Amino acid sequence: MRQLHLNLFVYPAGHHEAAWRFREAKPERVLDIAYYQELAQRAEEAKLDAVFFADGPSLPDNVRYASRFRLEPFTWLSAIAAVTRHIGLIATASTTYLEPYNLARLFASLDHLSGGRAGWNIVTTGAPQAAQNFGLDEHPVHAERYGRAHEFLKVVTALWDSWEDDALVIDQAGGVFADTDKIHTIDHVGERLRVRGPLNTPRSPQGRPVYVQAGSSEDGRAFAARHAEAIFTAHQTLENARDFYADIKSRVKAEGRDPALVKVLPGISPFIGSTEAEARALHQEFNELTQPEYSVEQLRQFLGIDLSGHDLDGPVPREKLPTHEQRGYGSRFGVVVDIIERENPTIRRLLHRLAGARGHWVTAGTPEQIADRIEEWFTGGAADGFNVMPPYLNGGFEVFADHVLPILRSRGLFRSEYGGATLRDHYGLPRPASQYA
């Protein structure tokens, strides 16, 4: 039976923007590695595929009102690797603001020290303020970033392949540590990058980290179709998720790749209660903790228009919205416009709709209802699994693990034990051979 793939998307106090203010929150632990290690251990007990860390090389603007600093994923996940044995470790890293040689080393090392559990969420970085931390006048435009991303991926793939699997000989008597005939320079000379190689470490357990992609723009979809092995995506409705799923799988096929080997994993942020009323009341409690100063600024980033000063209980001024063309990039823009068109919400209602998980699917219900919805998307051609984004941590994950997962297991939809050792094993992906072998 086809199995769900489930990741825990880790965010300091939880995904709801007011999570750190919730009565159960422990915001004093947001910098405590033990807090994250415990979360990952709990996710591993629950047999999840992976934990996932977002990232960006700049400080978000609205740290005054929410726990929106950044945890550096390589160091954090290495410390998590040390106290776990099975769970995958997915780090977001930017092709725009890292050098390919440095990124290749970090992932190879994470894969070595975790015994083959590394995944790379490949991003080009959306936040324009990052440019100013790297000596640039302006954030490179979307097409330029994706141009570099394609070339970058070619380079780091070659670096990860540059030691063949059997290059490490370790013949003590003969005095041969490594067979240098099986270690290759990559000699890449491209439009934007020049990298000689080889990498300075032997090939890692998975060969390469699992390639994950998270942008749903046109450029993002084209990139995913060519390269991604797992795709994180944001959808508010089954219908939209189904359209995306079908589109991506057909693009993958058009690239000559097997659609079954590309896992589509939408985000889900569940508020869970023992009754539906209780779940809705919990969601409402979070909404009441939101702060408009934060929410309006986030909306400005999604839509490109500033609604501060408007009556929050008035309608969204639809005439002010930019067009899809004007926004150029940003799959989140489409998600928000879709909510506005479908629901015609007040500004406050729209802010609440986005407060839970920044545009991802927020849903409130009983464990049975949440399991039903997951199954509906999974069997309905909309998802191969989910990025689970608990509104608050760690309680919001505890209740999911204790009450939703048993139902999914009883339906035969999710594993009770790990079947393999690596993240590729969990996702059912093959280990790639070196291109030089």
Added chain:
Amino acid sequence: MRQLHLNLFVYPAGHHEAAWRFREAKPERVLDIAYYQELAQRAEEAKLDAVFFADGPSLPDNVRYASRFRLEPFTWLSAIAAVTRHIGLIATASTTYLEPYNLARLFASLDHLSGGRAGWNIVTTGAPQAAQNFGLDEHPVHAERYGRAHEFLKVVTALWDSWEDDALVIDQAGGVFADTDKIHTIDHVGERLRVRGPLNTPRSPQGRPVYVQAGSSEDGRAFAARHAEAIFTAHQTLENARDFYADIKSRVKAEGRDPALVKVLPGISPFIGSTEAEARALHQEFNELTQPEYSVEQLRQFLGIDLSGHDLDGPVPREKLPTHEQRGYGSRFGVVVDIIERENPTIRRLLHRLAGARGHWVTAGTPEQIADRIEEWFTGGAADGFNVMPPYLNGGFEVFADHVLPILRSRGLFRSEYGGATLRDHYGLPRPASQYA
């Protein structure tokens, strides 16, 4: 009583170039994180100040004959941090081949997750082949690299200071997560770098990692005098070490800094036996495992001349040596020339002299003799402690910890317990205030 500072300098199978071929070696574990975690735990049991990892962003040329690949220090040390509680964690990282914003994040994170145990060995990268992994035609010249290093240090120091210590407020009721008046852009616009900031993470336990420096060239000494809090250095004789020590301390004073707050730590690679004869025999056993193909190539890198083809049992052709001026950079050149001038060795003898620890002080003796020599350098104005470079691991460290350290303790020269929690505590260094406070 003044106390020794001792680090364990970790190298895959040990520092001797033939360590991986030694009968006790476990070269099949050179990529096993548990092997390094056990080493660090053993060093922590022995109450050492820190473990130290070298690094460089390219593959050394001679990996065929020795375990000369690279362990990526940030990931490796993060996984070590997770299984230790006190020992310092010093990572080498390059100011030439990393972006300051990325490096600042990695160290702040390592310091957070280790509870204040991070140290940065600041290097400009000596290996010219690194340039080709980063799109450059040529490795930048020494003066250019140091120019960038000075500016780089200014930038990352400002980034580490950019959140004042009390910027993190976490007022749940009032809805203030961080006091943005205490989070500062750094707005650096310099000759080589432009970085806006702020860093995207709160200030770390130590404020900044401990600043370590390891080059003894003229530029290196000037840099160390201005910035370093600990200095790693290579000397073959007490006299040379004493000259270096006096020179550095007087330069530090000339910069208006307190010489007592700059720890000078030469390398020492001890072969230890229960008799002196046994220690010498052990050293000889290692020398017999060396391979001229490896050793001659290493010598070429140190001296800039290729002696392959020469009779190994003939004299070093001194007339072929370049001048100090011609070598331009590289403190190791001076060390090797000094050996040649002092000892007039055959080529084979010179290769053996450098096989132990790449130019660092190699010494064979009983535990009592090793302790005597350490004390002589420590009390004789040549060292504030040592970077311990066991010729083989982990046995070469075990015998040092079990037999040499107890003697140093009985003489009151080395701690029996940690007195503090952070690497700054171990080294007796103050915690720097933020420049923005």
